[in-house]
Amino acid sequence: MATRPLSRCVFSAASSKHLRSVVPRVAAFHSTPVGLNSSPPKDDQSSSEPVTHFGFQTVKESLKASKVAEVFSSVASSYDTMNDVMSFGIHRLWKDHFVRSLDPGRRPGGQPMSILDVAGGTGDIAFRMLDHSEKVNSDRETTVLCADINADMLKEGEKRAIQNGYDSNRISFRAENAETLESIPDNSIDLYTISFGIRNVTRIPMALKSAHRVLKPGGVFACLEFSKVSPAPLDAIYQQYSFSVIPLMGQLVAGDRDSYQYLVESIKRFPSQTEFARMIKDAGLVNVGKGYEELTFGVASIWKGVKPLD
Amino acid sequence: MNNTIRTNFSSPSIGRILSKPITSSSSSSSCCSSLTTPRIKFRRRYHSYQHPAPGSPFTKAESAILSASLLHVPSHGFSNAALSFGARDANYLDISVNMLPRGVFDLVHYHLATERLRLGDKIDFRKPENELPEGLRNLSIPAKIRVLCMERLRANAPIIHRWQEAFAVMSLAGNISASMSELAKLSDEIWFLAGDESHDTTWYTRRATLSAVYATTELFMTQDNSKDFEATWAFLDRRLHDVKTIGSSVSNVTSYLDFTVHAFANVLRSKNVPFF
Numbered sequence A: 001m002a003t004r005p006l007s008r009c010v011f012s013a014a015s016s017k018h019l020r021s022v023v024p025r026v027a028a029f030h031s032t033p034v035g036l037n038s039s040p041p042k043d044d045q046s047s048s049e050p051v052t053h054f055g056f057q058t059v060k061e062s063l064k065a066s067k068v069a070e071v072f073s074s075v076a077s078s079y080d081t082m083n084d085v086m087s088f089g090i091h092r093l094w095k096d097h098f099v100r101s102l103d104p105g106r107r108p109g110g111q112p113m114s115i116l117d118v119a120g121g122t123g124d125i126a127f128r129m130l131d132h133s134e135k136v137n138s139d140r141e142t143t144v145l146c147a148d149i150n151a152d153m154l155k156e157g158e159k160r161a162i163q164n165g166y167d168s169n170r171i172s173f174r175a176e177n178a179e180t181l182e183s184i185p186d187n188s189i190d191l192y193t194i195s196f197g198i199r200n201v202t203r204i205p206m207a208l209k210s211a212h213r214v215l216k217p218g219g220v221f222a223c224l225e226f227s228k229v230s231p232a233p234l235d236a237i238y239q240q241y242s243f244s245v246i247p248l249m250g251q252l253v254a255g256d257r258d259s260y261q262y263l264v265e266s267i268k269r270f271p272s273q274t275e276f277a278r279m280i281k282d283a284g285l286v287n288v289g290k291g292y293e294e295l296t297f298g299v300a301s302i303w304k305g306v307k308p309l310d
Numbered sequence B: 001m002n003n004t005i006r007t008n009f010s011s012p013s014i015g016r017i018l019s020k021p022i023t024s025s026s027s028s029s030s031c032c033s034s035l036t037t038p039r040i041k042f043r044r045r046y047h048s049y050q051h052p053a054p055g056s057p058f059t060k061a062e063s064a065i066l067s068a069s070l071l072h073v074p075s076h077g078f079s080n081a082a083l084s085f086g087a088r089d090a091n092y093l094d095i096s097v098n099m100l101p102r103g104v105f106d107l108v109h110y111h112l113a114t115e116r117l118r119l120g121d122k123i124d125f126r127k128p129e130n131e132l133p134e135g136l137r138n139l140s141i142p143a144k145i146r147v148l149c150m151e152r153l154r155a156n157a158p159i160i161h162r163w164q165e166a167f168a169v170m171s172l173a174g175n176i177s178a179s180m181s182e183l184a185k186l187s188d189e190i191w192f193l194a195g196d197e198s199h200d201t202t203w204y205t206r207r208a209t210l211s212a213v214y215a216t217t218e219l220f221m222t223q224d225n226s227k228d229f230e231a232t233w234a235f236l237d238r239r240l241h242d243v244k245t246i247g248s249s250v251s252n253v254t255s256y257l258d259f260t261v262h263a264f265a266n267v268l269r270s271k272n273v274p275f276f
């Protein structure tokens, strides 16, 4: 570990904040009742996309969008519990690894970074980014914008930012749809992250296009998401666990079986590791290595892509 | 940096070598195969800097960052700092180093692969004798091996004071097999450029012994303060002589390897470099 001497120090996320100012900005919530009726503009149905392929899907998609909002509104406060249930508690380690491997923060002689954490929810990743920048790269200037479609999740994140004394100049929360990222200028972001968020997005290719749009040339797209387990016997066990145990646990722990049922199904429907790497490439990003890195037998994976220079 | 170059041959200046990216868009399928199969038949003959060197496991973008980063190794070592400086020089962002899945090891690997692929540009004993430089004509195979080893080792000269950092990175669990495979490929390359294409039963042992000789000499060189690395060349000659006297009997070679690997590991341990 000669190369990353401080590699494990992001572990204690909530300690030692240098508190200067404690009020995170909550920027304009411009989309109307955020998260409730969040289906994006429908005008693309009439565009060149094959309508036949969209017919059945479209109905489901609009249903899905509002259902996603419902799910996350209903679990916002018990959110950590849910993540623990879904990942056997390993999600914290995955997130630590995710952030450590990205190594955010200013380098000697370089500039502070501008980080966008999409579907950032309660700020889990955003906080880790700031912690890592500060502890590993001694950087107190890099900023993170935590964007989510759901105002309830953002409110929870904002609360945590205040509680833990994060600098409001460095972290902000804003309602944004991953598909459009309306308020984010082109070529403005060094690092775009999305953690356990992409599978909830209705039109994933649109979200990837927007990621490409907002990234600076040379900027990095990084996604952490549940993925396909291999080898097959393990997959069978995991399917069994996820389809029967998780909703039951959801019922017991959070009193919310349906939301957990939805989450399990959304994981199952998400494309395979290679398929998603392909989608990243199709959006104009260059895959890193073979495109993804599997964690814990593929229960989750990390995909990275770089926006090319020209 | 230029005054650290020691070479008897008309090799291109190190500055040019380091700044010239070697790229390949072809798949890296050749990456692991050479550990198990003698590959001699279907391989490149001559390559030039105009064309990406076939067999380089790096993409164009990776090569751009890595070749720029190598120029920062003399002052910043094999480190994340060198990578960030290189990324900036290549017009990328600091965060773009995420393009390199194995980080600093990719930098080490790039140096290894690049210098291996360049060796044949500098010296190639398969050319007709009259095309070889004066002092390199009519040599025996062992003499050719010696010349090739020296030429490859000289390519480490500009970064030799940083090479122990590279050893440390190579000896991390996840990097050992790729490092060993690179060493085996270098051995193959040296035998090949020496003009020895035989595929008899001694093929594996010849490769293994040359790998051991090369690796120990390379390690020795990191601690050599003599003028123009004279001590290193003497060390190399002793190792090559050992090989000659033990012959190619498998049991001798095995114990020789066993001995050198242990000696190698001990040196690393004495330097506090984690090894196995």
Ligand SMILES: C[S@@+](CC[C@H](N)C(=O)[O-])C[C@H]1O[C@@H](n2cnc3c(N)ncnc32)[C@H](O)[C@@H]1O
Pocket: A068, A069, A072, A083, A118, A119, A120, A121, A122, A123, A124, A125, A147, A148, A149, A150, A153, A176, A177, A178, A179, A194, A195, A196, A197, A200, A201, A202
């Ligand atoms: C499972 S949470 C992930 C939260 C956090 N990133 C983490 O890793 O713990 C998924 C989040 O995605 C958000 N989300 C769903 N669809 C979205 C969209 N189209 N645009 C932005 N956020 C979205 C949800 O509101 C929810 O907060």
